[in-house]
Amino acid sequence: MEPFTTFTAVAAPLMRDNVDTDAIIPSREIRQVSKSGLADGLFAGWRYLSIGERDPDPDFMLNDPALKNARILVAGENFGCGSSREHAVWALAEYGFRTIIAPSFNPIFRKNCLANGVLPVVLAASIIDPIARGLAAAPGSLLTVNLEEQILQDEVGGRWTFEIESEEKRALLSGLDPIALTLTLSDTIAAFRDLDERERSWAYSTLSR
Amino acid sequence: MQRTIFDKIWDGHRIGSPTGETDLVFVDRILLHERTGGVALKSLLARDIAVRDPDHVFAVMDHIVDTFPGRTSETLMPTGKDFIVATREGTHAAGIRLFDLDSPDQGIVHVISPELGIVLPGTTLICPDSHTCSQGALGALAWGIGSTEAEHALATSTLRVQRPGRMRITISGRLARGVTAKDLALALLGRFGVGGAAGHIVEYAGSAVEALDIEQRLTLCNMGTEFAAFSAIIAPDATTVDYVKGRRYAPVGDEWDRAVRDWLALRSDAEAVFDTELTFDAGDVAPMVTWGTTPQQVVAIDGAVPAVGEIGKAMAEGYPRALQYMGLEAGTALESLTIDAAFIGSCTNSRISDLRRAAAILDGRKVAPGVKAICVPGSSNVKRQAEEEGLHHVFQRAGFEWRESGCSMCFFAGGESFGPQDRVVSSTNRNFESRQGPGTRTHLASPETVAASAIAGHIADPRKLEI
Ligand code: SF4
Numbered sequence: 236m237e238p239f240t241t242f243t244a245v246a247a248p249l250m251r252d253n254v255d256t257d258a259i260i261p262s263r264e265i266r267q268v269s270k271s272g273l274a275d276g277l278f279a280g281w282r283y284l285s286i287g288e289r290d291p292d293p294d295f296m297l298n299d300p301a302l303k304n305a306r307i308l309v310a311g312e313n314f315g316c317g318s319s320r321e322h323a324v325w326a327l328a329e330y331g332f333r334t335i336i337a338p339s340f341n342p343i344f345r346k347n348c349l350a351n352g353v354l355p356v357v358l359a360a361s362i363i364d365p366i367a368r369g370l371a372a373a374p375g376s377l378l379t380v381n382l383e384e385q386i387l388q389d390e391v392g393g394r395w396t397f398e399i400e401s402e403e404k405r406a407l408l409s410g411l412d413p414i415a416l417t418l419t420l421s422d423t424i425a426a427f428r429d430l431d432e433r434e435r436s437w438a439y440s441t442l443s444r
Numbered sequence: 445m446q447r448t449i450f451d452k453i454w455d456g457h458r459i460g461s462p463t464g465e466t467d468l469v470f471v472d473r474i475l476l477h478e479r480t481g482g483v484a485l486k487s488l489l490a491r492d493i494a495v496r497d498p499d500h501v502f503a504v505m506d507h508i509v510d511t512f513p514g515r516t517s518e519t520l521m522p523t524g525k526d527f528i529v530a531t532r533e534g535t536h537a538a539g540i541r542l543f544d545l546d547s548p549d550q551g552i553v554h555v556i557s558p559e560l561g562i563v564l565p566g567t568t569l570i571c572p573d574s575h576t577c578s579q580g581a582l583g584a585l586a587w588g589i590g591s592t593e594a595e596h597a598l599a600t601s602t603l604r605v606q607r608p609g610r611m612r613i614t615i616s617g618r619l620a621r622g623v624t625a626k627d628l629a630l631a632l633l634g635r636f637g638v639g640g641a642a643g644h645i646v647e648y649a650g651s652a653v654e655a656l657d658i659e660q661r662l663t664l665c666n667m668g669t670e671f672a673a674f675s676a677i678i679a680p681d682a683t684t685v686d687y688v689k690g691r692r693y694a695p696v697g698d699e700w701d702r703a704v705r706d707w708l709a710l711r712s713d714a715e716a717v718f719d720t721e722l723t724f725d726a727g728d729v730a731p732m733v734t735w736g737t738t739p740q741q742v743v744a745i746d747g748a749v750p751a752v753g754e755i756g757k758a759m760a761e762g763y764p765r766a767l768q769y770m771g772l773e774a775g776t777a778l779e780s781l782t783i784d785a786a787f788i789g790s791c792t793n794s795r796i797s798d799l800r801r802a803a804a805i806l807d808g809r810k811v812a813p814g815v816k817a818i819c820v821p822g823s824s825n826v827k828r829q830a831e832e833e834g835l836h837h838v839f840q841r842a843g844f845e846w847r848e849s850g851c852s853m854c855f856f857a858g859g860e861s862f863g864p865q866d867r868v869v870s871s872t873n874r875n876f877e878s879r880q881g882p883g884t885r886t887h888l889a890s891p892e893t894v895a896a897s898a899i900a901g902h903i904a905d906p907r908k909l910e911i
Pocket of ligand 1: 507552553554573575789790791792850851854855872873
């Protein structure tokens with residue numbers, strides 16, 4: 236996983252609540268057994284004029300030329316609800332998004348972000364709404380995300396701190412792979428399992444059937 | 445220390461907190477399906493990481509497979525076969541058992557797991573699928589994850605997880621006749637909203653929940669993910685024990701006795717503290733139907749599409765968009781809406797009791813002209829059982845298609861779908877834009893309501909039909 240570093244980028248506002256992962260990447264756009272090849276299908280139902288075609292809908296914010304290089308997405312409540320498909324995050328990341336700012340996230344989606352080096356920033360709707368209005372009024376405006384300091388900044392002096400679990404922060408900053416980390420605990424896991432199997436043999440013994 | 449059922453299972457599976465924050469939790473069972481399982485297995489293989497305990501992993505074909513009679517690995521979805529083949533190859537290479545297309549035990553992952561006794565009370569179970577929470581109905585801690593976490597679980601038999609908050613929803617009273625767990629789940633979403641349980645494990649408790657059979661409890665817990673919950677759970681009781689007994693992967697002999705003792709001890713202590721407590725009266729619930737594009741946009745079947753002033757501020761944001769997508773206006777009575785299609789299926793409502801109740805309504809009646817009606821049993825076992833009871837004849841005589849088991853048109857993967865702007869009354873769980881097909885307008889409801897509507901040709905109250 237690519238380590239997360241401080242960056243400044245164009246931010247795109249998508250101020251809808253309950254944006255579901257079917258909307259982020261429709262099932263019909265997931266054509267390969269692969270984590271890539273998804274950016275084109277990102278928000279396909281909203282981004283293109285008709286299903287299956289690729290004519291951009293000028294009304295959808297990502298089609299605004301000023302937002303072409305957006306890497307930060309500013310969103311509404313319960314972002315990423317619905318299906319657990321990690322393809323939603325793979326599509327966002329492949330498109331270029333490294334940070335999503337929302338008042339709340341679906342828990343599985345949020346985990347999927349962290350697993351792919353995408354930073355989910357939670358801020359109150361009362362903070363996000365004016366930021367989003369500013370971004371809509373001046374498309375192409377920049378935001379700066381500093382994970383180390385847990386600070387979000389805009390170009391006109393706005394500065395907000397956000398919370399994140401220190402373990403999640405360390406993982407994002409280091410880009411370390413959690414599977415490799417957990418595999419170093421293999422003996423501890425084996426010892427737990429042996430003891431557990433003696434105490435709860437009923438949970439194990441039927442599995443070889 | 446007084447603990448909740450969740451705490452008891454969590455503490456029993458917690459290996460430690462390697463970093464002091466998130467817990468390392470032991471995973472008893474892992475379920476995979478061809479939609480997300482193939483990619484996880486492929487990714488592990490590419491990194492040369494072994495599956496730690498293949499005996500604890502179960503894989504099934506359900507999401508992408510066609511449900512037409514005589515189906516093969518070729519699918520209507522253009523590249524569907526690739527997913528099927530990748531899952532076949534990945535499970536074979538890793539030594540994971542697979543309920544393939546030709547297996548008598550094939551079916552929707554959340555239907556076959558309880559049916560075969562794979563999920564047991566007190567176990568931890570994960571699957572890269574959001575509706576894994578259904579299985580909390582058995583008193584297990586079962587939750588949905590993404591692909592990367594599935595890889596982690598396959599490689600280590602553990603997950604790194606933050607302890608969720610604890611919520612209890614106590615549902616008093618009793619569901620009225622003709623009102624089901626699906627209506628209850630929808631009514632809860634309407635009351636508390638789709639973010640209502642964000643970050644929490646929801647324990648459903650109270651007299652109305654205790655009165656539900658296991659299949660209804662599965663339906664109730666199924667929609668926990670629509671609540672943004674970490675998962676849902678119901679304490680195991682005599683109903684649970686009766687259900688599990690004799691299933692394929694259930695313990696037997698002395699082990700059964702010990703297991704039952706362990707299971708019945710899994711209740712929240714009387715003084716256990718929840719972070720959030722909600723109450724709800726089941727007696728108030730009527731058959732429910734969604735009108736919008738999120739499951740919280742729901743009203744009682746005799747109601748109308750609400751005006752923006754009648755819904756909470758939190759729900760007002762997507763309101764105009766939802767009305768436009770659904771082709772509706774405020775004030776329109778739900779029962780006045782003519783339908784193009786009726787769908788009975790999905791991990792929410794496709795078990796044998798669902799089919800029996802729908803069949804009781806369909807018996808001796810005909811689907812209205814012009815309505816495409818489809819029934820997709822939740823598993824091959826459900827299908828066989830239904831056929832033994834002759835239910836397939838009832839469905840077919842009424843004009844329903846009778847399919848092979850799978851997720852089918854619960855979601856649109858690029859293959860079969862309903863048409864654009866088609867109004868579908870559906871026993872599934874998600875009414876998102878284009879979920880059941882490009883532009884399709886989905887109204888979620890119970891199987892009874894779907895059956896009654898199919899006959900009437902418009903959304904219809906099943907309580908008004910004589911059975
Ligand atoms: S039936 Fe629908 S909701 Fe259930 S697992 Fe399949 S696709 Fe998901």
